[in-house]
Every structure is written in C-alpha cells, then in structure tokens.
Amino acid sequence: MVESALRERTSGEVSASSLQASLLPALAVRDVSHGFFLRDTHLQVLDRVDFSVGVGEFIALLGPSGCGKSTLLRLVAGLETPVSGVVATEEGPILGPDPSRILVFQDPTLFPWRKVWDNIAIGLEARGLLRASRARVDDVLRLVGLQNFANAYPHQLSGGMAQRVSLARALVNDPKFLLLDEPLGKLDALTRLSMQGEIVRIWQSAGFVALLVTHDIEEALLMATRVLVFSERPARIKADIRIDKAYPRHRDDEDLVRQRHEILTLLGHASDW
Amino acid sequence: MSALISTRDADPAGSFRPQESTVSASKKSVAGHSQAIVILAFAASAAWGSAGIITQVAEDVGDWGRATEFAILAEVVSGLLFTIGLLHLFLPRIVAPVLRFLPWSLVLGLFLAAWEWSTAKSGLLPMPFFPPPQALLEVFLDDGGKLLESVLASLELLSLGVFFGAVVGFGLGVALGCWKAIGYWMHPILRLIGPLPPVAWLPLAFFAFPSSHAASIFLIALAVGFPVTILTWSGVRGVDPAYYDVARTMGASRWFLIRKVAIPAALPHVFIGLFMGLGASFVVLVTAEMMGVKAGLGFYMNWAQGWAAYANMYACLLVMALMCSSLVTLLFKVRDWLLSYQKNALQW
Ligand SMILES: Nc1ncnc2c1ncn2[C@@H]1O[C@H](COP(=O)(O)OP(=O)(O)OP(=O)(O)O)[C@@H](O)[C@H]1O
Ligand SMILES: [Mg+2]
Numbered sequence: 122m123v124e125s126a127l128r129e130r131t132s133g134e135v136s137a138s139s140l141q142a143s144l145l146p147a148l149a150v151r152d153v154s155h156g157f158f159l160r161d162t163h164l165q166v167l168d169r170v171d172f173s174v175g176v177g178e179f180i181a182l183l184g185p186s187g188c189g190k191s192t193l194l195r196l197v198a199g200l201e202t203p204v205s206g207v208v209a210t211e212e213g214p215i216l217g218p219d220p221s222r223i224l225v226f227q228d229p230t231l232f233p234w235r236k237v238w239d240n241i242a243i244g245l246e247a248r249g250l251l252r253a254s255r256a257r258v259d260d261v262l263r264l265v266g267l268q269n270f271a272n273a274y275p276h277q278l279s280g281g282m283a284q285r286v287s288l289a290r291a292l293v294n295d296p297k298f299l300l301l302d303e304p305l306g307k308l309d310a311l312t313r314l315s316m317q318g319e320i321v322r323i324w325q326s327a328g329f330v331a332l333l334v335t336h337d338i339e340e341a342l343l344m345a346t347r348v349l350v351f352s353e354r355p356a357r358i359k360a361d362i363r364i365d366k367a368y369p370r371h372r373d374d375e376d377l378v379r380q381r382h383e384i385l386t387l388l389g390h391a392s393d394w
Numbered sequence: 395m396s397a398l399i400s401t402r403d404a405d406p407a408g409s410f411r412p413q414e415s416t417v418s419a420s421k422k423s424v425a426g427h428s429q430a431i432v433i434l435a436f437a438a439s440a441a442w443g444s445a446g447i448i449t450q451v452a453e454d455v456g457d458w459g460r461a462t463e464f465a466i467l468a469e470v471v472s473g474l475l476f477t478i479g480l481l482h483l484f485l486p487r488i489v490a491p492v493l494r495f496l497p498w499s500l501v502l503g504l505f506l507a508a509w510e511w512s513t514a515k516s517g518l519l520p521m522p523f524f525p526p527p528q529a530l531l532e533v534f535l536d537d538g539g540k541l542l543e544s545v546l547a548s549l550e551l552l553s554l555g556v557f558f559g560a561v562v563g564f565g566l567g568v569a570l571g572c573w574k575a576i577g578y579w580m581h582p583i584l585r586l587i588g589p590l591p592p593v594a595w596l597p598l599a600f601f602a603f604p605s606s607h608a609a610s611i612f613l614i615a616l617a618v619g620f621p622v623t624i625l626t627w628s629g630v631r632g633v634d635p636a637y638y639d640v641a642r643t644m645g646a647s648r649w650f651l652i653r654k655v656a657i658p659a660a661l662p663h664v665f666i667g668l669f670m671g672l673g674a675s676f677v678v679l680v681t682a683e684m685m686g687v688k689a690g691l692g693f694y695m696n697w698a699q700g701w702a703a704y705a706n707m708y709a710c711l712l713v714m715a716l717m718c719s720s721l722v723t724l725l726f727k728v729r730d731w732l733l734s735y736q737k738n739a740l741q742w
Binding site: 294 | 641645646650659661
C-alpha cells in the first residue's frame with residue numbers, strides 16, 4: 122500500500138513557493154479537513170486529506186458510501202470552502218466556483234423547464250458566449266449521441282439519457298477539471314461500458330484533469346490512471362494506487378485483477394471474492 | 395387548490411366518440427353504439443323542441459315578452475340536434491367533434507322545458523322570484539348594451555388591479571426569496587396584513603382614495619398581491635439548491651441565477667398564487683361595485699335588486715359567472731403555454 126507520501130511532507134501551510142516546488146501539480150489538496158454542523162453536533166467528513174493531481178491525470182475516488190467523496194468534489198468545484206487546509210490549482214487557492222472546474226452531479230439535475238439543447242447551453246449562456254458558440258452545443262450533443270433529442274424536455278428522457286445530457290452540459294464548457302460524481306451510476310451495464318470508453322476517449326482528446334467518484338472498482342480500474350481509496354467517514358486516504366495500463370483496457374487483465382483484489386482488501390472485502 | 399392538483403376527470407361522454415372504439419370491439423357493438431348516439435341526439439332534439447312548443451302553445455300565467463324569440467331559439471337548437479343525429483347516420487366524421495356535447499344538450503333541453511313549464515305556464519314557482527327563460531332572454535336582448543357596459547367596466551377595474559397586484563406581488567416574492575434583508579422588513583408586515591380579508595379595507599379605502607375607482611383598484615391589487623407574493627416567495631425558496639450549484643459552477647452571475655433558475659423554477663407556484671389571487675379579486679370587485687363604485691356588474695346587480703328586477707339579476711349572475719370562469723380559463727391557458735414542459739399539465 123502506498124500511503125500518500127505527500128501527507129507526511131506537507132502538514133504545514135501552503136505557500137505559493139511550496140506549490141511551485143511540488144512539480145506544479147494541476148490540483149493540490151493540502152491537508153484538507155471538512156465537516157458539517159448538524160444542530161449542535163459536528164460531523165467530521167474529511168480528515169486531513171492530502172493529495173496532488175498532475176496535468177492530464179484521471180483520478181478515481183473509491184470509498185464507502187457516505188464517507189465524503191461528494192463533499193471532496195464540492196470542495197474542488199469551489200461550492201464549499203474547507204474548514205481547514207487548502208485546495209488549490211495552478212492559479213492559486215480555490216475560493217469559489219469557476220467554469221474551468223465543472224462538477225457533474227450524482228443526480229443529473231437537469232433544468233426541467235429547459236429543453237435538452239438549452240440545458241447544455243446554459244453554461245455558455247451564463248457567460249455570454251452562446252451566440253458565438255452554438256455549434257459547440259451541437260457538437261457535444263452529438264458526442265453523447267443525443268442529437269435527435271435536442272428539443273426534448275428532461276422528463277422525456279430515460280435516466281441514462283439524462284446522465285448523458287448532464288455530461289454534455291459539463292463538456293460544453295471545455296473545463297480544465299471535470300469532476301464526475303458517479304456519472305454512470307444509473308446506467309444499465311451495456312450503456313455503462315460504452316460510456317466508460319467514451320469518457321476515456323473524450324478525456325484523452327480534450328486533456329482535462331478528471332476526478333471520478335465511483336462505487337465500481339472495475340470502473341475505476343478501467344478508466345483511471347490513479348485510484349484513491351478512502352476510509353470510512355471521516356474520510357482519510359487509505360491508498361493511492363497507480364494504474365499504468367494502456368487504453369483500452371480489459372477487465373480480465375492480470376494486473377488489473379490483482380489490483381482489484383488489493384483494493385477489495387483495502388475496503389474490507391478480502392475473502393469474499 | 396384541489397382544482398390545480400387534480401387532473402381533468404375522464405370525459406364522461408368519451409364513450410360516445412366512435413373513433414375511440416377499440417379495434418377489438420365487435421362490429422355489432424359498434425353498430426349498437428352508433429344507434430345509441432342517434433337516439434341520444436333525437437332525444438335531445440325532442441327535449442329542446444318540447445321546450446319551444448310549451449313556450450309557444452301553452453297559455454302564460456303572467457306577462458313576459460320575447461316568448462316567441464325564445465321558442466324560435468329552442469326550435470333552432472332542436473333542429474340542429476336532429477340534424478346531428480341524421481348526419482351521424484350518414485356522415486359520422488363531420489359530427490364526431492360535437493358528439494361529446496350531446497348528453498349535456500339533452501339535460502339542458504329537459505331543464506329548459508321544465509323551467510318554462512314550472513314558471514310561465516303553471517306558476518308552480520313563486521312569481522316574481524322565478525322568471526321564465528324568455529324573461530332572461532328579454533334582458534339580454536333589451537338590456538344587453540347595459541350589461542355589456544357593466545362587463546367592460548368590471549373588466550377594466552379588474553385588469554388594472556390584477557395587473558398591479560400580480561406585478562408587485564411577483565417582484566416582492568422574488569425579492570423576498572433572494573435577499574434576506576428584505577425578508578426582515580417585509581415578513582412581519584405580510585404576516586400582519588396578508589391574512590386580513592381585503593374587503594375589510596373597503597370603508598377606509600373609499601375614504602382615503604380620491605375616487606372609489608382608485609380605491610377598488612388598490613384593493614383588488616392587494617387581494618391578488620398577497621397570495622402571489624407568498625407563493626412566489628415559497629416557490630423561490632423551494633428551488634432545489636442543486637440547480638443553483640449547477641449554474642454557479644458554470645459561471646452564472648447572481649442576476650442570471652435569479653432570472654434563469656429561481657424564476658422559472660418558481661413559476662408553477664406563482665400560478666397557484668395567481669389562481670388564488672384571481673378568486674380573491676372577484677370577491678373584492680363585486681363587493682366594491684356593490685358598495686360604492688357606480689359601474690360594473692356588481693353595481694348592475696344592486697341596481698336590479700333595487701327595482702326587484704329578478705330576471706336582470708339572474709342574467710347578471712350568469713354573465714358574472716361566465717366572466718369569472720373565462721378569466722380563470724385564460725389564466726390556465728397562459729400557464730399551460732408557459733409551463734408546457736410539465737409532464738402532466740393540470741387541467742381547469
Ligand atoms: N450539506 C450537508 N450538511 C450536512 N451534512 C452533510 C452535507 N453534505 C454531506 N453531509 C454529510 O457528509 C457525509 C458525506 O457525504 P457525501 O455526500 O460526501 O458522501 P459520499 O461519499 O459522496 O457518499 P455516496 O457514495 O453515498 O454518495 C454524509 O454523512 C452526509 O450526511
Ligand atoms: Mg456521493
């Protein structure tokens with residue numbers, strides 16, 4: 122097990138120079154703790170989480186349900202600020218949401234009053250770019266295979282189609298960081314397989330940093346360049362596993378099977394499989 | 395409220411539409427169905443016909459004009475219904491859209507015949523209070539101009555009041571939902587004044603405003619404004635925060651969030667508020683017209699009562715009902731148009 126070496130090293134506060142020193146990671150999560158106040162009790166969710174992400178990496182986040190994976194993505198998206206610690210990009214600490222970091226939520230959360238096309242266009246519209254880049258909307262719509270549903274309303278879509286629209290709505294913004302919160306959770310096994318391949322292809326060509334939360338170890342191994350395994354809440358990084366395999370990968374690959382066992386053991390299911 | 399929530403009941407006459415008979419239905423039952431429609435059309439025709447004949451032939455116990463016109467009208471409808479029955483035998487496609495009205499036509503025809511007989515012909519119902527149908531027709535024909543004037547006066551008052559009330563209520567509701575500071579100041583005021591029935595202000599308002607006309611507009615606006623404010627507010631507050639998060643991560647400004655997320659998400663609530671406000675505005679309108687405004691349907695009603703002109707009162711009531719119902723229908727049409735994305739659009 123590779124306990125993140127960075128954790129030991131950077132327990133102090135992060136200055137601009139120390140960020141520079143650490144090989145300029147695209148994303149640095151430094152000693153982040155976070156929690157929520159529920160009435161008068163404090164619920165600790167993240168416990169000194171610390172990792173760096175290099176340019177072009179594809180990170181899968183695995184961990185028990187309710188451990189704080191979605192919360193971590195919200196911090197990276199800038200929708201919340203950590204109670205302690207720093208989340209930073211090359212441009213500095215993350216202080217709020219920014220279209221360069223787009224979060225695809227666990228639920229598709231499409232706007233029910235907007236047609237599919239307009240749902241996808243909302244980011245461009247919000248930044249006043251829609252007029253110039255209407256073709257871009259059509260492109261991503263084709264990318265997720267929904268060009269025939271441009272004029273459908275969300276309630277007319279299946280769960281999987283809605284997830285794809287939600288993905289397209291993120292991609293249209295050309296983000297530097299794509300934060301995916303179980304985006305394939307609602308898909309059937311076959312669509313899921315093809316979407317996994319599709320997302321990897323898009324990631325390879327667009328070159329963004331991907332953070333993918335998933336419950337599916339196989340999915341993590343098929344898609345990511347690195348897998349972070351989290352503990353029960355409060356989430357700590359239990360392991361940081363590099364997957365050095367060329368794409369497209371095969372689920373029966375020996376190394377992947379071995380790594381799957383390793384992760385299962387970490388998650389406490391050693392003997393079941 | 396329940397009218398907004400329940401979807402339209404199954405059309406009871408739906409079974410009379412021949413195109414809806416299923417493919418599996420046997421030929422015989424389709425033919426039987428068809429026969430039933432023809433019989434129904436002829437029965438409705440007979441009902442209207444008898445209403446006309448009773449009016450024309452039997453002796454009146456009182457003195458009412460326009461009996462001939464009413465009889466002719468009833469006979470014309472009777473003829474139309476008869477034609478529909480015949481057409482259904484030979485060209486069923488042409489009359490298919492109107493078949494759903496047949497059951498109602500029959501009941502209306504019977505009602506008119508009974509009404510005519512129990513008032514003008516037998517005097518069964520006490521006289522001045524229950525005028526026969528031709529007396530109502532007389533009001534529409536001879537006093538129609540005045541009724542129309544009253545409708546227009548009422549509509550003018552109502553539309554101004556509803557417009558201001560809806561605009562202010564909507565703006566206030568959105569503001570309350572979006573800025574805490576506004577809630578601090580407005581909430582206590584709304585809580586104190588909102589539940590007060592707007593007509594309670596009438597005596598004061600007539601005194602405080604330069605004209606009863608202006609006072610009524612203010613009170614109608616108040617009646618509409620309160621529910622619209624509250625429901626817009628609750629609509630904005632009820633917006634799923636995830637919608638804001640999605641838009642915010644994509645670079646939406648606060649103004650964009652209000653315009654493109656908060657307001658569209660709250661719109662279904664706004665329409666419930668408008669529906670409730672419209673109902674309240676009718677109360678204020680009629681009360682104000684009865685109590686001080688010298689025009690409009692409420693005023694007409696009061697005036698007719700002063701002359702013990704019962705036929706005029708019934709006619710006025712009918713016009714009022716039609717006006718209010720049409721306005722609610724209009725509101726629902728606008729809503730259906732704006733909220734066309736909704737899965738099962740609710741019906742009025
Ligand atoms: N806004 C909030 N207020 C209070 N508690 C919260 C809030 N958001 C999350 N939590 C709590 O934080 C914990 C972690 O939540 P989170 O959604 O990050 O889990 P998760 O790892 O994504 O779980 P899952 O895999 O089931 O989606 C949960 O116990 C949850 O109850
Ligand atoms: Mg989650």
